[in-house]
Amino acid sequence: MQRLQDRVAVITGAGSGIGLATARRFAQEGAKVVAVDLDEVAGTKAADEVGGLFVKADVSQEDDVIRMFRTAHETYGSVDIAFNNAGISPPEDDSILTTGIDAWRRVQEVNLTSVYYCCKHAIPYMQRQGKGSIINTASFVAVMGSATSQISYTASKGGVLAMTRELGVQFAREGIRVNALCPGPVDTPLLQELFAKDPERAQRRLVHIPIGRFARAEEMAAAVAFLASDDASFITASEFLVDGGISSA
Ligand code: NAD
Known part of the structure; x- marks a missing residue:
């Protein structure tokens, strides 16, 4: 019997990065995965x-x-796990002095x-069960300030x-x-896109990570699988920092 045997897991942003790694990990642990993404090609592949x-x-x-939770329920008969993970990186210039209201x-x-x-529409299924x-998915920036000026992103993750x-x-x-999963910097397309715009930013981030490297998406997936499972049965309302120590440095 595997840890997530036959649990129905809805994963948003499953086409890439942390969501994709988690879809793979959940499936390995026996879950029935509903992969949600805006990107049809990546999502179908996952x-x-x-x-x-x-x-x-x-x-x-x-x-x-x-619709996505209804589809999951109609197809597999329950909604046991919701990994609400899809997200976008900050706009190019995300200082409070310059970020426009639309961004x-x-x-x-x-x-x-x-x-x-996602919480509003997952919870009624879970209440019935x-x-x-x-x-x-929040971020380490939800618990500390960011030296890289990303006000809209940090505020959104604080809200999460x-x-x-x-x-x-x-x-x-x-x-x-x-x-809440609070990842530190993870080597995914989201981070690569950010660093491509501002290569110095990658170096600035790296020096602050006590472990001395960026995380792999699989390291996030391992934490999410733990939180989703009964091994975490006494853990709720928590911020689960998987950040290589950056928030304490
Ligand atoms: P990613 O860009 O690799 O993957 C994000 C996925 O979400 C993509 O497949 C994309 O198509 C999908 N997506 C984007 N907008 C969507 C929408 N409106 N509806 C449905 N799907 C949508 O990014 P990632 O690094 O895996 O990030 C996943 C989550 O982790 C995000 O919430 C991000 O803010 C958070 N996070 C990432 C890092 C990092 O360093 N990579 C650090 C902290 C938190």
Whole structure:
């Protein structure tokens, strides 16, 4: 019997990076994976690889989020795990002095409002089942300032963390655990895109990571699989830092 045997897991942003690594890990641990992504090609590839189901959805749109959980439930009969992970990097110049309101709003919609929709529409399924595990992807920047000026991104992730705590406390007695994954810098397309725009930024980040390297997406997936499983049965409303020590340095 594997740790996530037959659990139905909805993963957003499953086409790339942390979401893709987690889809692979969940499948290895026995879960039925519903891979959600805006990118049809990447999402289909991920779902095919893990023997799961692909649902194309834009998580910043409530109707899409409703549809993706409904599809998961209709196909597999439950919604046991929601890994609300899809997100975008900060706009190029994300200082509070220069970020425009449109860029700010877009980051909040994709990174924060999406998590609100995902929790809002996953929880009723979990309430009916009397159990469930939600993991929301925040970031290490949710617990510390960022030296690289990314106000809209940091604020969105702070919101994800606060929402996680609120929901973790509110639904604990109903058997629903809600935790936040707070990754440090992870070597994924999102980070590569950011560093391509500003190569010095990569060096500045690296010197602050006590472990001395960027994380691999698989290291995030291992933490998410733990949080999703019964091994984490007494962990809720937590910020789970997997950051190579950067937030304490
Ligand atoms: P990534 O760019 O490799 O993957 C993100 C995936 O999300 C992509 O497949 C993309 O198509 C999808 N996506 C984007 N917008 C979407 C939308 N509106 N609807 C549905 N899917 C959408 O990024 P990643 O590094 O794996 O990041 C995953 C999460 O981890 C994000 O929330 C990110 O903010 C967070 N995070 C990343 C790092 C890092 O260093 N990489 C650090 C801390 C937190």
